[in-house]
Amino acid sequence: MASCDVGCREHGALWQRKHSPATGGVIVNIIHSATGYHSKAIRFLNVAFDSSGDSLLAGDHQGNIYVFDLNGNRFKLVQRTMQACTALAFNLRRKTEFLVALADYSVKCFDTETQELVSWMRGHDSSVSSISVHSSGRYAITTSTDTAQLWDLDTFQRKRKLNVRQSVGIQQVFFLPLSNTILSCFKDNSVFAWEFDTLHCKYQLPTAVEGSALHYKVFAVTRDGRIFVAGGKSNHLHLWCLESKQLVRIIQMPTEVRAVRHLEFLPDSFDGGSNQVLGVLSQDNIMRFISIETYKLLFVIGSHEEGISTAAISPSGRYIASVMENGSLNLYSVQALTQEVNKPPPPLLKVVEDWPKCKSEANKLTVRVTSGRSEQPRKSKGSKIQTRLLKVQMSTTLENKENELPGGLNKKRLQVLLKGYGEYPAKYRMFVWRSLLQLPENHLAFSSLIDKGTHSAFVNIQNEYPIKSRKLLRVLQRTLSALAHWSAIFGETPYIPLLAFPFVKLFQNNQLICFEVVATVIVNFCQHWFEYFPNPPVNILSMMENILAHHDKELLQHFIKYSVTSQVYAWPLLETLFSEVLTREEWLKVFDNIFSNHPSYFLMVVVAYIICSRAPLLLCNQSKDFEYFFHHRNNLDVNAVIKRAYHLMETTPPDIHPQRVLDDFVPLTKGQYPVFNKYPKFVVDYQTQERERIRQDEIEYLRERQLVHELEAKAQEQKAEDEAFYRKQELLQEAEEQRRKMLLEEEEKLAERRQRLAAVRRELKVKELQFLDASRRRFLKYQLDRREMELKRLDDDIARKVSMRDRETAAAVQDIEVRQMELESHRQLFEQVAEENLAKVEQKCIDNEWRLQVLNKLRHDDQDRDKHYEEIAKLLHDNRVKEAELLKAMREAEEEKWEEVAWRKARLEEEQKAAAATDVHRKQFLEDEMNDALELDEKLQSGGGYFERLRDLKARRAERRVEFQVPKSGNICLNDLSASQSSSHGRRQELVRQERELMAEVRQLRQKLTARAHIRRPPALGAPTRWTT
Secondary structure, three states, X not given: OEEEEOOOOOEEEOOOOOOOOOOOOEEEEEEOOOOOOOOOOOOXXXXXXXXXXXXEEEEEOOOEEEEEEOOXXXXXXXXXXXXXXXXXXXXXXXXXXXXXXXXXXOEEEEEOOOOOEEEEEOOOOOOOOEEEEOOOOOEEEEEOOOEEEEEEOOOOEEEEEEEOOOOOOEEEEEEOOXXXXXXXXXXXXXXEEEEOOOOOEEEEOOOOOOOOOOOEEEEEEOOOOOEEEEEEOOOEEXXXXXXXXXXXXXXXXXXXXXOEEEEEEEOOOOOOOOOOEEEEEEOOOOEEEEEOOOOOEEEEEOOOOOOEEEEEEOOOOXXXXXXXXXXXXXXXXXXXXXXXXXXXXXXXXXXXXEOOOOOOHHHHXXXXXXXXXXXXXXXXXXXXXXOOXXXXXXXXXXXHHHHEEOOOEEHHHHHHHHHHHOOOOHHHHHHHHHHHHOOOOOHHHHHHHHHOOOOHHHOOHHHHOOOOOHHHHHHHHHHHHHHHHHOOHHHHOOOHHHHHHHHHHHOOOOHHHHHHHXXXXXXXXXXXXXXXXXXXXXXXXXXXXXXXXXXXXXXXXXXXXXXXXXXHHOHHHHHHOOOOOOOHHHHHHHHHHHHOOOOHHHHHHHHHHHHHOHHHHHHOOOHHHHHHHOOOOOOOOHHHHHHHHHHHHHHOOOOOOHHHOOOOOOOOOOOOOOOOOOOOHHHHHHHHHHHHHHHHHHHHHHHHHHHHHHHHHHHHHHHHHHHHHHHHHHHHHHHHHHHHHHHHHHHHHHHHHHHXXXXXXXXXXXXXXXXXXXXXXXXXXXXXXXXXXXXHHHHHHHHHXXXXXXXXXXXHHHHHHHHHHHHHHHHHHHHHHHHHHHHHHHHHHHHHHHHHHHHHHHHHHHHHHHHHHHHHHHHHHHHHHHHHHHHHHHHHHHHHHHHHHHHHHHHHHHHHHHHHHOOOXXXXXXXXXXXXXXXXXXXXXXXXXXXXXXHHHHHHHHHHHHHXXXXXXXXXXXXXXXXXXXXXXXXXXXXXXXXXXXXXXXXHHHHHHHHHHHHOOOOOOOOOOOOOO
């Protein structure tokens, strides 16, 4: 918060460097400290703003009048009246002049530039409490407790005077804004309205509700002059409607308020004069600002420690100037005070509740304003809303930057939320829309459009669109006028009111947002609409017809069959933005999806609506039925329409997709609105000229008709006056004769009285001359004494000012040195902080690079691991294939071995027969047996082919069993061994064990055969046995 001490300076700067408003919204605190023998600060008494709200007039109790230029950051001492001021006014027709009411009951007019006295107005017998200036700046009303006087500010002459009885007394008399009505408020709670031109009483407000102890002391009126508020020695406020002359509401302030000292409305540039915020200054020196529409307590200025004596609000609604109890002057920023109130989304505070209903009328109209702490809303288990803090990453990609929206929102995440729930939360919908549309909020540009007034095309809009709500009609008229002033095409387009009305109804309390939403919708979602003006957009309708032909050819053929064009089934939905066929909740849900997607989605929604309505449309066979269907609400599921629109967006071929023709979403530019000239200019200009010509003809016709009526009225009035004149002449003649007789009698009496009066006059003349001579001498003596005292006082003032100037110079030098030291220390501190921040940034960069390297390494390791897994899987697959091949080969080998065994059995039988036929070869057999045993031993030791040798050994054992009858206990069945070995294929441990046992048995068999060969004797020689056939 900045502070300014005007001291003894006559001009200077308000602040050295403009600070942001403090927590309480205070921009600057202005004090007037005194030096010299004055120990106390000089107190400010009154403040007043000029018509622009950028200049402030303030007066103190010593008569010093200052002008504070808030834009130029300057103040200037414009006058020294040498006496306290009781009222100020700064809204005269000549912008450099102002009125000040002084303690000597006079009113003076000064010029701020020349600092000269313009006029001096006298006539009050008590102090002037208020000055009200007419909106034209030509007249002013000054009010005191006993009288009110009307002044002409061009001649500074008094025109009229309002006198009342002392027992009644005047509270305040003032002009109603933007009208020629004077409102007078008296101490008996009576309020009268007077016509300014004739000063005839127009009406009187009825008496307050019986039983009300409220005594009116202070009053306030909205800028449009419709609402009148009165307060007094109570915590109740009475709201009167001046149009209906009725008391519409009684507002009960909090219990801390026992009396109201000052009332003033807070203007808003976009409320059209119907102010909704009222400032109430109570006896505890705290000024509370409440909403008279919702009865909410919005914000508070002042406190018990720093109380407010009086306050003034700028006409623009940007500043509040308050005179504090300590005599200083505080300047508040309304934007800073209302920042918490306008924060999106608004807090859910229930600060207004209806007063308990009673039988009396007063209790029925009473509402109570209560103050409460902000509490978080409770959420039911069934409808939990999870909120997530959106953090912007350091390395945001280009796509994420495009999706980032104002307010910390992300378009992609909003689309995910929308697809999940079908719509946005109702309490956050307006905030989300403003972020999606990226509204620039160009206050100055919009104000310039509004200041151009009502466009001629919409002067009589109430005749074409009879809306019951006057406020809604007024907002619609202003929005359409602003659009027409922005671009001439909108003043000639007949469907613009239908297109804008849904948004006007939705944003009627914020005309700037309403205008910018409509403008954004026209620029982005109504592309190429006006290229064929005044005809409908044939190109857009053809595009939609192609889409319908692609997705539902049967329905299109049905339309063609009954000569129903796209101007019947598509154009009504486009020009009204579905407002005729959808309910409020359905319309909001549809536009949640439209604003979240490409502008082509709007056209897809229209086609989806038609396709989803194909069943009833196929039953229609008359053009009137089709027209009625697309201009009235139908039983249709809007969620199905939205899903079908998304399906159309994805399945429509690119060659007929609207996205190929329509541009991407482009928000309105900041500062100034973009130029809109995408229409045939010559057509619009011709229609504008024709409309202007017709309007001039209508004006001329109305003027001539008014003249005829006036002439007829004057003729009738003249005839009545003539008849009355003749009647009066007759009565006058009769009265003249009577008065002649009375005059003769009176003249005789008057002559006698004149003689007596002449004698008395001579005596009084002598006494008067003597009294005048004595008075003249006494007055001359008084003048001499007074001049001597003034000279002495001027000498003292000169000496005091010289000493004060020296002390101020020394103090200023010291302040400059201290300021230089502070700046040097701040510079060093900033350098140190900058170095620390630079080091932190470098460290963060190093950490980020290290993390990126680790992530890259982990990514490569994962890729290698995946490759290894693939190789292992491939090897396992190859092993399974090889195992299958091996199993197949083993089975084939087993079959071959069985065949070989059968073949060897046959061969063994033949050998046995040969052995039985001859005994000659026994010796050779033994030798062969020994050789075979040795050979078998060698082969067994070499480890190969032992299965085949075992089969041979079995065959030979069979031969021996035939020839030598070898015992069966010592034989080994090779077939059993082969079958056991084949059945246990694949079990390696069992195979090894059997192999060892087999080797042991073979060794034992070899030893036995060797022993038997040595023990057995050779047979006796005889005739060999022969085999005969």
